[in-house]
Amino acid sequence: MVDFVQNCLDGIMLGSSYALLAIGFTLIFGVMRRLNLSYGPSIMVGAFVGTLVYLEFKANALAIAAATVVGAVIVGIYVERLCFRAIRRGAAVASMVSSFVIWMQLEEIVTVVFPDRTYPFPPLVSAAPVELGPFFFKVENLVMFACAAAMTVWLHWLLQYTRFGLALRAVSENPRAALFMGINVGAVMFLAFVIASAFGGVAAYLIVSADGQITPLFGLWATFKGLIAMMLGGMGSIPGAILGGLLLGVVEAQSIWYLGTEYRDLSAYFLLFLFLVFRPGGLMGQLAVEREQAAMRRV
Amino acid sequence: MDDIYLVTVVSNIGMISFIALSAYLLLVVGEISFGQQAFFAVSAYGSGIATAMWGWPIWLGLLWGALLAGAAALVVAIPTVRLRGLYFSVATLAFAEMVRLIFEIFTYQVEIDGELVGPDGSDGFRDIRAIYDSNVSAFEYMLIIYGLLAVVLIGFLILERSRLGAIFRMIGEDPMLTEMQGLNVTVYKILAVVMAGVVAGIGGALYAHLATYVEPKIFNVMLGVHALAYGLIGGLGTAFGPLIGVAIDIGLLESIRAISGYRMIVFGGLVALLLIVRPRGLLDEAAVHWLRGRWRELRRATH
Numbered sequence: 001m002v003d004f005v006q007n008c009l010d011g012i013m014l015g016s017s018y019a020l021l022a023i024g025f026t027l028i029f030g031v032m033r034r035l036n037l038s039y040g041p042s043i044m045v046g047a048f049v050g051t052l053v054y055l056e057f058k059a060n061a062l063a064i065a066a067a068t069v070v071g072a073v074i075v076g077i078y079v080e081r082l083c084f085r086a087i088r089r090g091a092a093v094a095s096m097v098s099s100f101v102i103w104m105q106l107e108e109i110v111t112v113v114f115p116d117r118t119y120p121f122p123p124l125v126s127a128a129p130v131e132l133g134p135f136f137f138k139v140e141n142l143v144m145f146a147c148a149a150a151m152t153v154w155l156h157w158l159l160q161y162t163r164f165g166l167a168l169r170a171v172s173e174n175p176r177a178a179l180f181m182g183i184n185v186g187a188v189m190f191l192a193f194v195i196a197s198a199f200g201g202v203a204a205y206l207i208v209s210a211d212g213q214i215t216p217l218f219g220l221w222a223t224f225k226g227l228i229a230m231m232l233g234g235m236g237s238i239p240g241a242i243l244g245g246l247l248l249g250v251v252e253a254q255s256i257w258y259l260g261t262e263y264r265d266l267s268a269y270f271l272l273f274l275f276l277v278f279r280p281g282g283l284m285g286q287l288a289v290e291r292e293q294a295a296m297r298r299v
Numbered sequence: 300m301d302d303i304y305l306v307t308v309v310s311n312i313g314m315i316s317f318i319a320l321s322a323y324l325l326l327v328v329g330e331i332s333f334g335q336q337a338f339f340a341v342s343a344y345g346s347g348i349a350t351a352m353w354g355w356p357i358w359l360g361l362l363w364g365a366l367l368a369g370a371a372a373l374v375v376a377i378p379t380v381r382l383r384g385l386y387f388s389v390a391t392l393a394f395a396e397m398v399r400l401i402f403e404i405f406t407y408q409v410e411i412d413g414e415l416v417g418p419d420g421s422d423g424f425r426d427i428r429a430i431y432d433s434n435v436s437a438f439e440y441m442l443i444i445y446g447l448l449a450v451v452l453i454g455f456l457i458l459e460r461s462r463l464g465a466i467f468r469m470i471g472e473d474p475m476l477t478e479m480q481g482l483n484v485t486v487y488k489i490l491a492v493v494m495a496g497v498v499a500g501i502g503g504a505l506y507a508h509l510a511t512y513v514e515p516k517i518f519n520v521m522l523g524v525h526a527l528a529y530g531l532i533g534g535l536g537t538a539f540g541p542l543i544g545v546a547i548d549i550g551l552l553e554s555i556r557a558i559s560g561y562r563m564i565v566f567g568g569l570v571a572l573l574l575i576v577r578p579r580g581l582l583d584e585a586a587v588h589w590l591r592g593r594w595r596e597l598r599r600a601t602h
Contacts, residue, residue: 035385037524082571091578093331097531098574100524105567112561224520231389266400273393277378280386 002134007253013141015249016148017210020203021226022233022241023151024196030172030236031192034092038079038099040223041106043200046072047208047218048110051119061124061209068208069201075106076197080190089175103219110216117215124209140210147206151199152242158195159238168192172236228272233282240284247271247283306437310509312549313444315529317502318522319541320451321495323530328491329471331384333523334375334391335499337398338368340518342500343507344402344418350429350508352409352417357429357508364504365497371398372496376489383474395523402515423514430508444505451498455538467491532570534582543581 021040028036049071050064059067083098111117127139159165170178171188179185204222208214225248233244248268255267275282318339325332346364349355355363379390408417418424430440458464466487469477474484507513529544552562577583582590 086575087578094531094574094578097528098571100528101567101570104563108561108563227389235385262404266397269393269396273390273397276382276386276390276393280382
């Protein structure tokens with residue numbers, strides 16, 4: 001029983017990093033209705049900018065974090081301009097494939113600039129695990145969890161209580177109607193992309209500093225973990241992204257413990273497949289999907 | 300030496316064309332699949348087991364692999380085909396990753412001539428030697444690949460002129476309107492997924508026998524997304540589109556090896572720019588329509 005609970009706690013800690021990734025993903029998807037495969041690779045480039053600042057200037061943690069976020073945002077803007085803004089509406093597949101080739105491009109740029117593949121990344125905190133009764137917590141994971149919670153609260157405030165949030169929700173609901181209401185749809189999408197990239201940068205910093213190292217493979221990892229967590233939670237839903245991330249973390253932690261490491265990803269994908277077949281809307285987005293299916297049935 | 304290199308590159312273009320065609324077929328019915336590599340993998344393993352372990356002749360192994368891939372596609376299609384858009388795409392991704400991870404732990408070996416033969420989890424599946432044992436040269440095998448590719452391509456061209464092809468394109472344009480025509484969209488989509496699975500399977504079986512060695516990590520999601528990208532680069536208007544995409548990627552990039560370290564930087568940028576100008580690829584529906592018109596005029600003028 002202690003094992004099971006400890007696994008759940010580990011999973012929630014692991015899952016908070018997935019949740020961080022999924023928030024940025026779901027924000028872009030919620031507004032654009034297009035999949036940005038370059039999301040992981042662009043925050044990976046951000047993390048490499050952070051490494052560069054660390055190696056060149058021996059900078060402190062705050063400067064490294066800032067460099068990571070700025071790097072992620074700049075690359076995010078590049079992706080938005082090239083793969084989303086420039087491609088006309090209705091060509092969602094073209095945007096997705098475009099973001100894929102830009103992923104390949106970013107990965108190659110990183111391997112050319114950083115030929116050693118694996119680089120050190122300074123830890124944010126180096127404290128011993130906290131003990132609470134029979135349970136252990138890693139400090140960096142607690143920080144991650146706190147950041148995910150804080151970012152969610154801030155995002156909730158931004159979306160629900162500001163004019164910008166209202167505009168963003170309107171665009172997400174129906175871009176054309178939003179345009180007729182005098183909302184600058186392009187600008188809203190651009191800002192949503194920038195916010196998502198900044199969140200991604202924070203996520204990348206926290207995850208990579210907890211790992212202590214960075215490789216170009218981080219891009220692939222981040223894209224797929226973020227995508228799975230987003231789908232489990234329900235596309236476009238921010239609370240869903242958090243829950244999806246935590247669920248993914250718990251399932252992975254339990255399967256590592258009870259089945260073995262080689263079953264970690266297998267059970268994650270199995271869970272995702274089951275969700276898609278039986279509850280495609282995920283934990284929080286079922287309503288929208290059901291509405292669409294009902295419309296289809298009426299025809 | 301150069302000749303062997305050339306034959307290998309040309310053979311690779313041929314094999315990858317199958318998986319590109321398979322992703323293209325699904326793009327025609329309006330679905331994006333991130334998972335065609337799964338059927339490629341199922342067939343590569345299945346046909347390898349048949350020829351190397353059960354001693355079947357190559358042609359039967361190829362057929363078996365393709366059928367197995369079709370059966371796997373049917374299994375995925377039935378629960379997932381009613382999902383729309385990104386939900387379907389991610390379901391195919393989840394399925395394909397499940398297949399890859401199962402092959403990471405799948406072990407089935409028998410002793411043949413004092414040696415263990417068969418898939419061994421993440422160490423892969425060695426010694427699929429059927430084409431070398433029967434003295435088929437690399438060049439002859441290349442001809443076999445292109446012969447089969449030609450058959451599949453002719454099949455696609457016939458399909459595109461048929462009623463079934465028209466239905467597929469109609470589903471791709473608007474599934475709801477197609478349903479209103481009294482056509483069962485679900486059944487046609489399942490058919491498309493199975494056909495795509497078989498096509499990917501032919502490529503997978505050919506691949507396993509040329510490489511003689513397969514391992515699960517070859518069939519990762521990168522293969523599937525590349526397959527998808529080829530169709531979109533070459534164009535969604537005709538089955539020649541994905542072949543052009545493959546030829547551009549492998550052919551052109553292999554031939555300019557001087558920039559080998561930077562090829563994705565250049566290529567990625569070029570493709571991104573191309574997609575801005577032509578979001579449905581070089582040979583999109585409009586381009587194909589225009590070309591057909593010119594061709595008809597030309598024929599009329601010469602008669």
